[in-house]
Amino acid sequence: MGTTATDAAFTEQPQITRADLPGFPADIEIGMIWAQTTDGVIGDGADMPWYLPEDLKHFQQSTLGTPVVMGRVSWEALDPRFRPLPGRDNHVITRDATYDAPGGTVHTSLPDAVLAAGRSAVGTGASTVWILGGGHVYRQCVPVTDRVVVTEIACGAPDRFQVYAPDMRAEPGFTTHDGPWLTSGRGTALTGEDPLRYRICEFTRDNS
Numbered sequence: 001m002g003t004t005a006t007d008a009a010f011t012e013q014p015q016i017t018r019a020d021l022p023g024f025p026a027d028i029e030i031g032m033i034w035a036q037t038t039d040g041v042i043g044d045g046a047d048m049p050w051y052l053p054e055d056l057k058h059f060q061q062s063t064l065g066t067p068v069v070m071g072r073v074s075w076e077a078l079d080p081r082f083r084p085l086p087g088r089d090n091h092v093i094t095r096d097a098t099y100d101a102p103g104g105t106v107h108t109s110l111p112d113a114v115l116a117a118g119r120s121a122v123g124t125g126a127s128t129v130w131i132l133g134g135g136h137v138y139r140q141c142v143p144v145t146d147r148v149v150v151t152e153i154a155c156g157a158p159d160r161f162q163v164y165a166p167d168m169r170a171e172p173g174f175t176t177h178d179g180p181w182l183t184s185g186r187g188t189a190l191t192g193e194d195p196l197r198y199r200i201c202e203f204t205r206d207n208s
């Protein structure tokens with residue numbers, strides 16, 4: 001069996017810019033959405049170090065009916081029962097042109113994926129294209145994003161969780177709005193914080 005792109009380690013890629021997205025519709029917002037620990041941890045490559053039903057509901061409400069773009073690792077990390085994410089046009093990025101993502105559209109270029117999602121938004125009347133991660137894809141997309149919605153969860157993570165989100169508080173050119181701290185009813189964290197507290201923070205590009 002030959003080596004496929006998905007066997008090869010993925011190294012950090014350059015960030016994309018608006019110049020990489022010619023013709024992206026001006027009235028469609030590019031958003032990114034994730035949940036993280038206070039230290040910025042979003043996963044371990046397959047899982048997350050918390051269970052927070054309030055955030056699952058928030059994610060669903062925010063993204064339903066929109067085109068979504070995600071890396072191959074995040075696609076594979078989705079629960080197979082919700083892959084493709086229902087009610088959303090799923091776009092998956094991989095270096096492997098032969099990759100099969102049943103129910104999703106495969107792209108070998110991140111700009112191509114975002115452009116296709118933009119066309120899909122126009123076609124369906126959605127106002128936002130959501131970038132769904134993971135860490136590699138979020139970092140590449142910071143320069144093109146209009147808005148970032150982050151659920152900050154007041155918990156830690158075991159050492160094996162080494163996938164991080166971009167630090168939006170260190171990014172210039174965004175206005176921050178921190179929502180109030182809330183207490184989860186049924187949420188749990190692997191590091192044991194109980195009750196689990198969280199807040200929803202928004203980072204909006206200043207010139208958008």
Ligand SMILES: NC(=O)c1ccc[n+]([C@@H]2O[C@H](COP(=O)([O-])OP(=O)(O)OC[C@H]3O[C@@H](n4cnc5c(N)ncnc54)[C@H](OP(=O)(O)O)[C@@H]3O)[C@@H](O)[C@H]2O)c1
Pocket residue numbers: 005006007008010013033034035036041042043044045046047048070071072073074075077093094095096108109110132133134135136137138140163
């Ligand atoms: N907490 C949250 O809200 C949240 C949200 C999303 C994801 N996550 C977590 O994040 C983790 C995954 O993140 P990750 O950073 O490891 O992986 P990722 O960003 O989901 O996927 C990386 C893969 O996407 C493909 N890719 C990325 N950029 C590309 C480009 N420019 N051109 C071609 N292919 C490209 C490559 O796939 P190939 O190797 O196939 O070429 C690469 O290996 C999982 O644990 C997931 O659960 C958490």
